[in-house]
Amino acid sequence: MRILVLGGTRFLSREVAAQGVARGWDVTCACRGQSGAVPHGATHLPWDRAQEAPPEVADGGWDAVVDVARLPSQVRSAVAATAEAHWVFVSTVSVYADNSSPLMEPLLDPVTDDVDLAVDPEAYGGMKVACEQAVAAGAASSVVVRPGLIVGPGDPTGRFAHWPQRLARGGEVLAPGSPDDVVQVIDVRDLAAWILVLAERRTTGVLDAVGTPVPISRMLAEVASGVGSDATFTWVPTGFLEEQGVQHWAGEGSLPLWLPRPEYDGMLAHDAGPALAAGLVLRPVAETAPDCLDSPVVALTPEREAEVLAAWHAR
Template sequence: MRLLVLGGTQFLSRAVASEAVRRGHDVVCANRGQSGTVPSGVSAVRWDRDDPAPDQLTDGDPYDAVVDVARTPSHVRRALAALPDAHWVFVSTISVYADDADPAGPGQGRLRDAIAEDRDPMASVEDYGGMKVACEQLVLATDPKAAVVRPGLIVGPGDPSGRFAYWARRSASTGEVLAPGDPRDLVQVIDVRDLAAWVVTLAEDRAGGTYDAVGPAQPIADLLGEALPDADLVWVDQAFLEAEGVEPWSGPDSIPLWLPRPAYDGMLAHDATPALAAGLQPRPVGATTRETRAWLDADPAARITGITTEQEADLLARWRAR
């Protein structure tokens, strides 16, 4: 297969390119060349997607498939216009869903209004999700047999968000670790390598359909128990964390994976069954945790977001004294 990966230098798109090369495919990555290097064995084409596609991209043998992770509608339009005959695998997001309390998936979950013009995707989840809706529509209008995958929280080695790294850093803990919220709250993650492998398979098979690209939902107590097998988890409820000014999800004052309930009951509880039936094979959370910890140990510059261990200890002391 001749595969074009739009990107290829960071996290998921890089993992896709690497997996495709490992399987023996002819892989080309098109990017600006400013965010890192492509994997060994990959051909690189320079393309700033604010500009028309370069001749180097469209000359030569046609591509069998294209993998695109774009979030800007104009970028998707240009790529589709340049490569209308390839099979498309578009990586979207569960942020296309308008109701974070509802876990309903493709065909059932209500989508955000499409935003067809380019906006700053970091400005708000509404802008990010709405542009992704528009990108999905553009892809499916050009290639009705395209595959659209909507990941939730992607984790694993190389994660630039630092969210799961928060827990991987604590994975060898033997003392008390603050566990946020209700132990029954559902959460789900997907390892970047498992998602990349499935994306390559969808491209190989020229498979179509729209899927929530998520691992099985499980109580956060089970996930943290597997990720931190020797820790003494101390469950601290939502009301206390909110009163102490702890932020959810990500950021320096946050506890990652924790989301306020019931407002976010559905965000990390989507149905993984259709994706699993279509070939997604998630590895155990414990394996992802160990391998993420190894990456953190090998790369001191790796990002970790969330409260510090000193802040955590202070919170636990306040929790006991309440």
């Protein structure tokens, strides 16, 4: 297989390129190269995607192209240059307009212009819809995969890594919301391996790229098992956490994986069945957890967690 990875220096695109090399494929990574080096064994093809595609992109004779981009103009130009290849486009479950439902409809309205997410972060899902449409309209054949929360080594967000690191410290752990809230994650290595399967098989269609949905209490128990933790959980209701100023989902002062309910009941509860039938293989969360102990984390600090727990017990 001769494969073009658009990117190849960070997280998912880098993992795709690395696994492609490990399979013995001819892998080229087209990118600026400013975010890091491409994997050993892959070829770096310099390309600032704000510029026109260089001849090497159009003349590469690619069997498949893998793209994770979010800017519609970049996807349109890349598809135009490589239309004969089989495209695997990595989209997101954020294309769905109704986060309360796990159904794959309706989609957001497409945002066809390139929008700076620092100015308008809400444009992300709509831009991905426009990217999907560009791929479907321009590529000879294509498959769109829509991941939920991607986790594992190399994750720059820390949205999952908080939990292995917190549970490894042991003690009383502040657990958010209801233990029955459904969540799901997918290990970046499993997603990358599946993307290569889809490329090799020239699979077509649209698939949610997600792990098995489970109650958050079960997921955290598996994380604890994976890091050898004997921590205990104190489940604190959403209303109290919000009164205490704890933030949802990610970032400073947050409890990752915690989402407003029922508004986001469907975001981390998509059906993994079609992806599994199409060749996705998932590792247990307990195997992912220890590989996240060195990942960067920005979340609720230990001191702030202790304050919230103390307030809960004193209520």
